[in-house]
Amino acid sequence: xxxxxxxxxxxxxxxxxxxxxxxxxxxxxxxxxxxxxxxxxxxxxxxxxxxxxxxxxxxxxxxxxxxxxxxxxxxxxxxxxxxxxxxxxxxxxxxxxxxxxxxxxxxxxxxxxxxxxxxxxxxxxxxxxxxxxxxxxxxxxxxxxxxxxxxxxxxxxxxxxxxxxxxxxxxxxxxxxxxxxxxxxxxxxxxxxxxxxxxxxxxxxxxxxxxxxxxxxxxxxxxxxxxxxxxxxxxxxxxxxxxxxxxxxxxxxxxxxxxxxxxxxxxxxxxxxxxxxxxxxxxxxxxxxxxxxxxxxxxxxxxxxxxxxxxxxxxxxxxxxxxxxxxxxxxxxxxxxxxxxxxxxxxxxxxxxxxxxxxxxxxxxxxxxxxxxxxxxxxxxxxxxxxxxxxxxxxxxxxxxxxxxxxxxxxxxxxxxxxxxxxxxxxxxxxxxxxxxxxxxxxxxxxxxxxxxxxxxxxxxxxxxxxxxxxxxxxxxxxxxxxxxxxxxxxxxxxxxxxxx
Amino acid sequence: xxxxxxxxxxxxxxxxxxxxxxxxxxxxxxxxxxxxxxxxxxxxxxxxxxxxxxxxxxxxxxxxxxxxxxxxxxxxxxxxxxxxxxxxxxxxxxxxxxxxxxxxxxxxxxxxxxxxxxxxxxxxxxxxxxxxxxxxxxxxxxxxxxxxxxxxxxxxxxxxxxxxxxxxxxxxxxxxxxxxxxxxxxxxxxxxxxxxxxxxxxxxxxxxxxxxxxxxxxxxxxxxxxxxxxxxxxxxxxxxxxxxxxxxxxxxxxxxxxxxxxxxxxxxxxxxxxxxxxxxxxxxxxxxxxxxxxxxxxxxxxxxxxxxxxxxxxxxxxxxxxxxxxxxxxxxxxxxxxxxxxxxxxxxxxxxxxxxxxxxxxxxxxxxxxxxxxxxxxxxxxxxxxxxxxxxxxxxxxxxxxxxxxxxxxxxxxxxxxxxxxxxxxxxxxxxxxxxxxxxxxxxxxxxxxxxxxxxxx
Numbered sequence: 020x021x022x023x024x025x026x027x028x029x030x031x032x033x034x035x036x037x038x039x040x041x042x043x044x045x046x047x048x049x050x051x052x053x054x055x056x057x058x059x060x061x062x063x064x065x066x067x068x069x070x071x072x073x074x075x076x077x078x079x080x081x082x083x084x085x086x087x088x089x090x091x092x093x094x095x096x097x098x099x100x101x102x103x104x105x106x107x108x109x110x111x112x113x114x115x116x117x118x119x120x121x122x123x124x125x126x127x128x129x130x131x132x133x134x135x136x137x138x139x140x141x142x143x144x145x146x147x148x149x150x151x152x153x154x155x156x157x158x159x160x161x162x163x164x165x166x167x168x169x170x171x172x173x174x175x176x177x178x179x180x181x182x183x184x185x186x187x188x189x190x191x192x193x194x195x196x197x198x199x200x201x202x203x204x205x206x207x208x209x210x211x212x213x214x215x216x217x218x219x220x221x222x223x224x225x226x227x228x229x230x231x232x233x234x235x236x237x238x239x240x241x242x243x244x245x246x247x248x249x250x251x252x253x254x255x256x257x258x259x260x261x262x263x264x265x266x267x268x269x270x271x272x273x274x275x276x277x278x279x280x281x282x283x284x285x286x287x288x289x290x291x292x293x294x295x296x297x298x299x300x301x302x303x304x305x306x307x308x309x310x311x312x313x314x315x316x317x318x319x320x321x322x323x324x325x326x327x328x329x330x331x332x333x334x335x336x337x338x339x340x341x342x343x344x345x346x347x348x349x350x351x352x353x354x355x356x357x358x359x360x361x362x363x364x365x366x367x368x369x370x371x372x373x374x375x376x377x378x379x380x381x382x383x384x385x386x387x388x389x390x391x392x393x394x395x396x397x398x399x400x401x402x403x404x405x406x407x408x409x410x411x412x413x414x415x416x417x418x419x420x421x422x423x424x425x426x427x428x429x430x431x432x433x434x435x436x437x438x439x440x441x442x443x444x445x446x447x448x449x450x451x452x453x454x455x456x457x458x459x460x461x462x463x464x465x466x467x468x469x470x471x472x473x474x475x476x477x478x479x480x481x482x483x484x485x486x487x488x489x490x491x492x493x494x495x496x497x498x499x500x501x502x503x504x505x506x507x508x509x510x511x512x513x514x515x516x517x518x519x520x
Numbered sequence: 521x522x523x524x525x526x527x528x529x530x531x532x533x534x535x536x537x538x539x540x541x542x543x544x545x546x547x548x549x550x551x552x553x554x555x556x557x558x559x560x561x562x563x564x565x566x567x568x569x570x571x572x573x574x575x576x577x578x579x580x581x582x583x584x585x586x587x588x589x590x591x592x593x594x595x596x597x598x599x600x601x602x603x604x605x606x607x608x609x610x611x612x613x614x615x616x617x618x619x620x621x622x623x624x625x626x627x628x629x630x631x632x633x634x635x636x637x638x639x640x641x642x643x644x645x646x647x648x649x650x651x652x653x654x655x656x657x658x659x660x661x662x663x664x665x666x667x668x669x670x671x672x673x674x675x676x677x678x679x680x681x682x683x684x685x686x687x688x689x690x691x692x693x694x695x696x697x698x699x700x701x702x703x704x705x706x707x708x709x710x711x712x713x714x715x716x717x718x719x720x721x722x723x724x725x726x727x728x729x730x731x732x733x734x735x736x737x738x739x740x741x742x743x744x745x746x747x748x749x750x751x752x753x754x755x756x757x758x759x760x761x762x763x764x765x766x767x768x769x770x771x772x773x774x775x776x777x778x779x780x781x782x783x784x785x786x787x788x789x790x791x792x793x794x795x796x797x798x799x800x801x802x803x804x805x806x807x808x809x810x811x812x813x814x815x816x817x818x819x820x821x822x823x824x825x826x827x828x829x830x831x832x833x834x835x836x837x838x839x840x841x842x843x844x845x846x847x848x849x850x851x852x853x854x855x856x857x858x859x860x861x862x863x864x865x866x867x868x869x870x871x872x873x874x875x876x877x878x879x880x881x882x883x884x885x886x887x888x889x890x891x892x893x894x895x896x897x898x899x900x901x902x903x904x905x906x907x908x909x910x911x912x913x914x915x916x917x918x919x920x921x922x923x924x925x926x927x928x929x930x931x932x933x934x935x936x937x938x939x940x941x942x943x944x945x946x947x948x949x950x951x952x953x954x955x956x957x958x959x960x961x962x963x964x965x966x967x968x969x970x971x972x973x974x975x976x977x978x
Contacts, residue, residue: 328866352868366866369859371926380856380867383849391847434867 029092031056031219032077032108032188037086039072046072047083047243054188057217059210061224061234061251063263065425065453069243070223074190077221078110079103091187109181110190113451115173119166123176124148126165127183151182154216155209170314171202178209182218189213190221195229196450199313199479200515207233225453227256228482241265264455272486273458275465279489280304282340283473284356284442286325289334294320296497298334302442302473307464309488310477312518317497318477319361322444325475326358327351339441352381357440359431361447361477363424367431370420374412375401377419378434385437404433409459425456432463443467446477461487481511493517535975536920536935536968543939547946548676555675556639558588559682560595562670567599570634570668577633577664578606580625582641585612589638596636608632619646626659635667642669678949685828691941692830693718693889694908695934698915699841700757700882702933705916707858707878708925709764709771714886714912716782717753718905721890723786725749726809726900727793735812742816749894750887756782757883761876779909783902790902808899820896830892837888842930854878858925914961915940918968940964 032054039047047069054060064070075081077088082098089095096102117126124141127148132139148161157175165173174194181189191210195203210220210233222234230237230251237254239246239262246262254262260271285301294317302308310318323329325336327345336343338354345351348358360366368377378401379386386397401415410429412422419427428448435443445464449457464487468474478484484491491503493514501517503509570579581596583589593610600607608630611621625632637647645651647667655662677683697714704711725745733741756778763774787806795804811817822829845851853874856864865871886905893904919936921928943964947957 326866347870348866349868349870358866360863360866365860366863369856369863369926371859372855376852376855380852380864380869383852387849391843392849392852 030054031058031091033089034073034077035087035089037073037076037083037088039069039076039081039083045243047076049086050240050243050245052238052245053248054219054221056187056219057214058236059214059220059222059234061222061230061237062240063223063230063237063259064240064246065263065455068240068263068453070240071192073240074110074192074221074223077103077188078108078190104184104186107185107187108190109184109186109188111174111177111181111192111194113193113196115177117165117173117176120164122162122164123159123168124161126176127151127180131183147183148179151179154182155179155212157205157209169202170197171199171205174198174206175209178213186218188219188221190223192223193225193451194222195224195226197314199315200481201313201519203229225449225451225457226480227259227454230259231256239263260454263453271454271458272483273462273465275468277305277465277468279306280471283338284325284475285337286321287335287337289321289324289331289336291320291324291329291332294497295324298494298497298499300492300499300502302475304471304473305468306489307468307474307476307487309484309491310475310494311479311481311484311491311514312494312500314479316494316518318494319446320497321494322358322446322475322477325351325442325444326356328358352438352440355441357381357435357438357443359428359435359443359445359448361450363427363431364420368419368427371418373416374419374422374430375415377430378404378415378437381434382437400437401433404436408433408463425452425459428452428460429456432460436463436467440472442473442475444475444477447479448476449478449480449483481514484514485509485511495519536918536932536939540935540939540942543942543946544678547678547942547949550676550946551678551949552676553674554672555677555680556672557670558592558638558640560591562638563592563595564599566636566668566670567596567603567605570596570636571600571603571605574605574634574666574668577631578608579634579636580608580622580632581610582618582622582635582637582644582647583610583612584641592638615644615646618644622646622655622662623659626655626662629661631661631664633664633666635665637667637669639669639672642667678946683945685831687941687945688831688834688938689828691937692828692834693892694911694915694941695834695937696837696892697882697885697889697908698912698919698933698937699837699930700878700885701912701916702919702921702928702930703841703845703854703878704771704882705913705921705923706854706925706928707875708861708923709875709878710775710913710923711757711760711879711882712772712775712909713756713760713778713782714882714889715905715908716779716786717756717883717886718890718893718908719786719902720756720782720789721749721753721887722894722904723749723789723793723809723900723902724752725891725894726811727789729811729813729816730793730809733813735814737813737816739815742813746819746891749891750884753883753887753890754880755883757880757886758876760883761879764879765872765875783906786902790900806902808897808901810899811894817895817898820892820894820898830896833888833892837885838930838934845930850874850877855926858927860926911940914965917965920968920972922972936968 030053034050034052037047037050050073052073062070072081076083079098079100079102087094088097090106090108095106118129124144128144145161152159155175155178159172159175165176178189194206198206213220222230224230234251236248236250237259238248241263281304282301283304287299289298290296298321310321312318320329324331327347327350336345343354345354364370375397379397383392386393398415404410408429410426412426419430422430448460452460464474476487485506488506491506491509491514492499493501495518503513579600581593583593589612597607597610608625611618635647641647652665652667656665697718701711701714725748728745728748729737729742732745760774760778763769764771790809791804791806793809795802819829824832845854853864853869856869857871857874861871890904894900915937916933917923917936918939919932921932940961943960944957947960
């Protein structure tokens, strides 16, 4: 796909026999890892496989229990972020390290000012920054505030920062999680540009399509060990999944056989400002309806209106044939709607509190008796979900923040399942979740549909939309622009055409 | 094993218990010394001893002229009478007065076989060995007299029942208000108005009690007036809560405003009331409105089963609050709102209702504190509770509640309040001046917060 720019000789990054344990838990054991100059290497593995730990060792956040790291043949001082940065390693985390109130230029040069009290060389800074962005083939206004930029633009600022530091390796952790398909394309162009200039990229993602598109080689980790490193073109999608999961999943999207019944949820002419304009649709018993479109098209806003999280300006919601007036999430929950939010950490969970308390939160009325909460009933209810959903945790009293993303999502799911809502809205249910856990979540969605629930699934991932939905709704700039009923024969291009209009 | 213990929930939540115990043991060590009991129970023991050991004459009791001494003398007298030993009389006063009284007793001719007193009394001039001998020779009635007083023993003066009860009792109002403050702080809020609300409650209670009952107010009237004062504070709490939720004014600002407004209102009420007493002849003064009904001081100064009533009230309120916070949905909601209000709202928690409720509870607790204050001082003091908000917040923070919200335990606050009380008591005993103590308390609060941060980093 791309011209092979692998060079012979010393690899750019070589990590030898890296082991790491956190208080008696072995996270990595003897992992070897190499990266050549100008290469895009995809680092794959389920959540908890040790990808992030390996990258944190590379960039000096963690010190390995044993092992060595060489960059350009030179030994790297371990456990020192500044040494790693000097050696040319930059990381772009999922949460950006940018200060939203400062401008692009100020962010780019933050921490690199040579004098604290001298006047800043604004002009030189601008020239330098413009040169960098020219190299990437993009243009950005240097003086706009970072808070006014889109996620994709902010990502470019991060990449620019890495280039300013003369980085040779850029680690990108789930860089496309919050990007629309078009923005992903733009990012890939930038990555190819970097590659052409001899800069290597370590690309961490759960989206297999992207990995096949952008990477030269793939390294797979499983349970803290190195499973395989192979050129991308020698691998098929199924082989890759098998390497990651360690077993064959019959298919990525489990099948279901559900009889679709009468209307469960009917939304008529929902409107709120410019974000949601005149949106009407319905979801039936046993049906999974996907709501897709570009990021910012108003999909989440529709869900928030249905759930009473935002004020509905006009429109009508009918649930099980009864017209509903929903003013708050509390009312929505009482009426039988559940909402798995897009962002687990800020909206789905009270992360400092225990898993059990998070699970109980919408269900306390059910668990409460005359003398307060029946703790045993609550624990038992959770234990049954923990077993059936294979939630991995040491103790239900541990804080929710200590769980991996997939397990956190399962906890959120469990609390709504316990609630037994008639309508469940999933907003990006598998974002940042590995293949194995995804499969579990898809199976749960199927089970809900089989139980006669109505499911509205918001997703940006088109393979997921095509694989799971009975019907697909597409939004663009606050309006519904199309509906695809024949999902079996639908294509990604067909959806994109509706999404960009 | 030790590691497991250190990581256990109990240590994480109530580790401050050990700080408190450590403090108590240090002060016990530091105040270890000879004790000279002057308590009623010591008087009873002494009476028993005199009845058993001393001859058939009557007994003269010699004390200083203080309230404590009088109860001591009373206890001796009662015990002696119960054992049918005749009591010649009780002499209270200066050494000179006592000398005169003893001379008179000697001249009266009635046989006196013992002079009962306490250790400080035994050091009075007339009771010293040489002087007593002279008296024995001088008066035949006194020829067999001996001076008896309760035995001294070694014990830490910090660790006496009297002192401990006193420390807790004096800080009961702070601890009660800290219950409400803990809930507010768990929701990531703050309530600066508690001190002023306490004054409002005290003044309201006093004025209404004077107006509706006066000196012979019935118990029902008293309760109604107390409830009125508490209700006034609950309304102020409601105001705080509404401002914080509906108008989205930061809690710090709202309650700062309430702090000033409520203090002003308390003073205005007191001044107007006093002006009305004189029929408008004077402008009135911002001084305490004294409560005539004597029975009203039962709450603040009374004792039930040997425990002062404010302490009993405090314990009851703490138990209820602990139940509320740990066993009910409301408690869970409070923690959830503080931990992540958006996630809580999307889980169906009535966030606004919970916030308003905690401010109302906080106001109510301040109101209860005000009634206790009015009862203890037998009057409504418009200046009561000044700077209480800081002491209360200090107790909550030292008790391990995070100002960032979402974390904290009700009993942690009780321990925090007691840690501060015990340190204060110890410093007082050591003769540290109150202005010097401020430095210590500032440092203490810092240390508590740093400890909390270190615990989190682990």
